[in-house]
Amino acid sequence: MHLARFPRRFIAHLPTPLERLDRLTAELGGPEIWIKRDDCTGLSTGGNKTRKLEFLMAEAELEGAEIVMTQGATQSNHARQTAAFAAKMGMKCHILLEDRTGSDNSNYNNNGNVLLDHLHGATTEKRAGGGDMNAEMEALADEMRADGKKVYTIPGGGSNATGALGYVNCAFELLGQANERGLKIDHIVHATGSAGTQAGLVTGLKAMNAQIPLLGIGVRAPKAKQEENVYNLALKTAEKLGCPGVVQREDVVANTDYVGEGYGIPTEDGLAAIRMFAELESILLDPVYSAKGAAGFIDLIRKGHFKKGDRVVFLHTGGSAALFGYDNAFDFQDRWKRA
Numbered sequence: 001m002h003l004a005r006f007p008r009r010f011i012a013h014l015p016t017p018l019e020r021l022d023r024l025t026a027e028l029g030g031p032e033i034w035i036k037r038d039d040c041t042g043l044s045t046g047g048n049k050t051r052k053l054e055f056l057m058a059e060a061e062l063e064g065a066e067i068v069m070t071q072g073a074t075q076s077n078h079a080r081q082t083a084a085f086a087a088k089m090g091m092k093c094h095i096l097l098e099d100r101t102g103s104d105n106s107n108y109n110n111n112g113n114v115l116l117d118h119l120h121g122a123t124t125e126k127r128a129g130g131g132d133m134n135a136e137m138e139a140l141a142d143e144m145r146a147d148g149k150k151v152y153t154i155p156g157g158g159s160n161a162t163g164a165l166g167y168v169n170c171a172f173e174l175l176g177q178a179n180e181r182g183l184k185i186d187h188i189v190h191a192t193g194s195a196g197t198q199a200g201l202v203t204g205l206k207a208m209n210a211q212i213p214l215l216g217i218g219v220r221a222p223k224a225k226q227e228e229n230v231y232n233l234a235l236k237t238a239e240k241l242g243c244p245g246v247v248q249r250e251d252v253v254a255n256t257d258y259v260g261e262g263y264g265i266p267t268e269d270g271l272a273a274i275r276m277f278a279e280l281e282s283i284l285l286d287p288v289y290s291a292k293g294a295a296g297f298i299d300l301i302r303k304g305h306f307k308k309g310d311r312v313v314f315l316h317t318g319g320s321a322a323l324f325g326y327d328n329a330f331d332f333q334d335r336w337k338r339a
């Protein structure tokens with residue numbers, strides 16, 4: 001796997017740690033739980049989009065872009081990492097934020113990732129939920145290009161074949177760590193949304209013949225749609241890498257039973273997962289993605305989906321900054337007391 005053939009702007013703190021979660025493993029009494037800490041990629045509170053942006057922003061730079069434009073939900077981690085990456089490269093950043101939840105909560109609309117977008121100097125505009133955000137962004141970019149501006153657009157979540165290279169690289173990195181330590185990995189589980197993370201991982205794992213089943217826990221789309229999105233992007237990613245046909249349809253597996261009411265709306269089991277990871281392992285999850293991924297992971301462990309003694313890696317995709325946009329999802333009245 002020769003990723004150095006592709007332009008890349010090195011900024012992430014890599015490799016991210018691979019750690020065993022002893023207290024969570026003991027609590028759940030099932031497989032041995034490991035975590036791949038892509039919440040620790042280092043850019044403005046970290047997260048999975050930084051790996052994708054290393055390849056996307058290098059492309060933007062080569063094209064001579066002055067402005068990068070992207071889109072996402074109000075509390076988008078992708079938007080925040082793009083804003084931070086652009087600042088580091090001395091580029092302007094403009095973000096279309098889609099109101100997917102309809103929340104009028106002040107922290108949701110101004111704190112967390114939104115605060116960080118603005119701190120990194122990005123400009124933002126709101127759009128109503130439910131539109132074709134990538135199309136709206138391209139239309140706006142074309143208007144700006146007509147005014148002579150050099151605009152590079154990044155699709156939602158940074159999920160195209162260029163961005164997915166970041167997760168091909170992660171598959172490569174994780175397998176290297178496992179091999180160095182003699183750690184046989186039986187499963188990898190992570191939250192899947194705009195599909196780039198899973199598409200890159202499955203392409204990398206298959207291209208290396210890793211023989212590790214990968215499971216994406218969905219946060220938005222129904223199963224058939226999510227798997228189709230991942231598969232289609234994996235095909236493009238494999239083509240870009242020069243190994244077309246390496247991913248089969250059945251390699252792409254998503255479980256979308258943990259979405260709850262919808263994208264960006266916290267679930268009870270997701271909030272319980274946040275508290276569990278925070279109290280047992282001092283690891284911060286986010287209510288939109290990693291908590292729903294972890295809730296699915298925990299539920300599957302409890303249902304016996306994994307064998308005792310299996311080594312299962314939860315890929316932590318980040319998102320903790322969103323916690324500060326969701327403080328009202330928690331009730332900590334009972335903590336105002338002496339231990």
Ligand SMILES: *Cc1c(COP(=O)(O)O)cnc(C)c1O
Nearest residue numbers: 077193194195197289317318319
């Ligand atoms: C974007 C994101 C995901 C999902 O990754 P995709 O590549 O969009 O599928 C998962 N977790 C967090 C915290 C994210 O920000």
